[in-house]
Amino acid sequence: MNMATTVKLYSARWVLPMATAPVEEGAVAIEGARVVGVGTREELAEKFSGAVVEDFGEAAILPGFVNCHTHLELTAMRGFLEREEGDFFAWLRKLTIARTLLMTPEDLYASAAWGAVEALRAGVTCVGDASDSALTTMKALRDVGLRGIVYQEVFGPDAREAREHFEKAGEKLSSLRAGENEWVTLGVSPHAPYTVSRPLLELLTEYAVSERLPLMMHAAESEAEELFMREGAGPFAESYKARGIEWQAPGVSTVEYLAQTGLLRSRPLLAHCVRADEADVATLKEWRARVAHCPKSNAKLGHGRAPFASFIRADLDVGLGSDSVASNNTCDLLEEARFAALLSRAAGDTLEGGRMLSCDEALRASTQGGARALGLERQTGALAAGMAADIAVIGLGGAHQQPVHDPSTALLFASSGRDVLLTVVAGRELYRDGRVEGMDEDELRDRMRDIARRLA
Ligand SMILES: [Zn+2]
Structure with a gap:
């Protein structure tokens, strides 16, 4: 030959x-x-x-492992939010202020590149990354050589401003497409149900479907989110009130709400799904929605435990995500898979015949499952x-x-x-x-220490 x-x-x-x-x-x-x-x-x-x-x-x-939910730009915040982690609202607020006001574009680049280096060192070859600065994260992935989809985050809780936010997002997304190559591609991420209004969700869904842009969203993660969705109460609702933003709680689970808004038509990748009952799992299955299971992040922030065995039983496309290292604090998919399996077994969850979740199922979620969750199963996740x-x-x-x-x-x-x-x-x-290969790790390490000093 x-x-x-x-x-x-x-x-x-x-x-x-x-x-x-x-x-x-x-x-x-x-x-x-x-x-x-x-x-x-x-x-x-x-x-x-x-x-x-x-x-x-x-x-x-x-x-290679597929880490289907990361925020690489936040790598410099490893260990930065430990005091706030019992209060999700305060945790998110401190993170957002640090990212938008204290970190320069160069900091965000170094942070994403350092996260990509950490990923490679742990055998991760592909990420699904949610980023507020997708342009920078895409460049970091291209420079380091990781495969991935970078989902540009979109925020906009006020329904009255939906059109305006949507137009801005549309412009940004179309200019970001110039940064795509064979390995690094673009997606869109309406951040979460408590940061994006219903009309904006509907506009972004329409856009994602017509542009064939993958869509990712945080969903059914915290108790604060559940209170907001079911009762219109809790810290997110109070913050809306203080800002003069109207909110009519739909009175249903997040998954049901996403079905009602039409968002599930986009076959989204939903990160967390901690608060998903059997009816929600059936809804996810019906729409062939994908799930990024983030067991360590969910545990560390005290959000609870997603029904991983139910996802597997329903044959959903489920992968594993480290989430940002601000809530993990490492990007190690083998550890994530072990944690997922042990947590499921400790809770007594079972699959057919009363058996426990198997090693192979956990390993598959960290590779092939993640590739399916990202819609990249024809390229990666299996040999x-x-x-x-x-x-x-x-x-x-x-x-x-x-x-x-x-x-x-x-x-x-x-x-x-x-x-x-x-x-x-x-x-x-x-x-x-x-x-x-090709990265100055000493320089990046110094940059991380410098950013950490400034954040403190
Ligand atoms: Zn996340």
């Missing part, structure tokens, strides 16, 4: 392609930006004779010929991991992002031997 000179084979004791069963003594063949073969090392070495082979030994090769060469290689030889009876359980219950040896996005080796 004359393509042999350009094919590279990564092999390891296990390959977990996610779309198909694990392969022992497996290999992945890549050519350029694509996977061209997955199988046993022997098979592929024969098929691609002459390929450059690299064997990682006691390790697992997986599709198969024709898919993008987005790969994470995770060492399994550590004292905290050996012996390994089963690679899935060793990954989920005994490993973390810190065990990642190599991260490849679109065939490019972006993290290897403890270093992120």
Whole structure:
């Protein structure tokens, strides 16, 4: 085969392609930006004779992790909001003031780039990022080399100003499209039901559907949001009153409200869905809405626990999100998957036949599920010929991991992002031997300390 000179084979004791069963003594063949073969090392070495082979030994090769809900521009706020986290309204307010008044565009860029570096180091190859400054975040993703959708956030709680906010958003979104490339694309995010009025939600839904722009929204996250939706009470309602903004509480759950406004027509990615009962899950299923499950962020802020097992049982497109590191405080999808599984099991949630959530289901949510949640399942999230060469290689030889009876359980219950040896996005080796390619990590680290000093 004359393509042999350009094919590279990564092999390891296990390959977990996610779309198909694990392969022992497996290999992945890549050519350029694509996977061209997955199988046993022997098979592929024969098929691609002459390929450059690299064997990682006691390790697992997986599709890169898909972190389907992040706010990379807020990375500099890691640990900054711990005192406010018991009061979601105060937490959001301090965050918003810091982002809009204290951080310069250069700060937001450095913050997003540092977040992207952290992601690569943890084997994350793709993010779904909600950003107030999408232009900057898109540039950071392009520079670091991560794949992702950046959802430009839109705010506008006052229904009287919906048209005006919508027109401004439309202009911004169309100019942002110039920043798209093959790996980094644009989406839109009406921020949340308590920051965007109903008419603005309707306008943005219409826009997203007609422009084929992916739409993401925070939904059913906090108790404060639930009070606002069901009773028109609580801190969000009080803040509306103080600002002279009218609000007629719909008296239903957030998911039901989003169905009523027509927003679910856009097949949105809904982050959190903590307060979703079985009727809401059925509604999400009916509209084929997608879910970003963010168990650590939800737990840390005291919001509660989303019904992950119900999402899986309903066969929703559900992925995992770290949310911003201001509420996590790390971007580590293996840890997120472990937390999701343990939390579900601790609560006694079950799937068919009364069984607990499985390791494979949690790992799948961190890869293929995330890709589906972002609508990128034809490109990433699984290893198969024709898919993008987005790969994470995770060492399994550590004292905290050996012996390994089963690679899935060793990954989920005994490993973390810190065990990642190599991260490849679109065939490019972006993290290897403890270093992120092409980024000055020392400089970025200094910038983070400098921003933290100024925020304090
Ligand atoms: Zn969020």
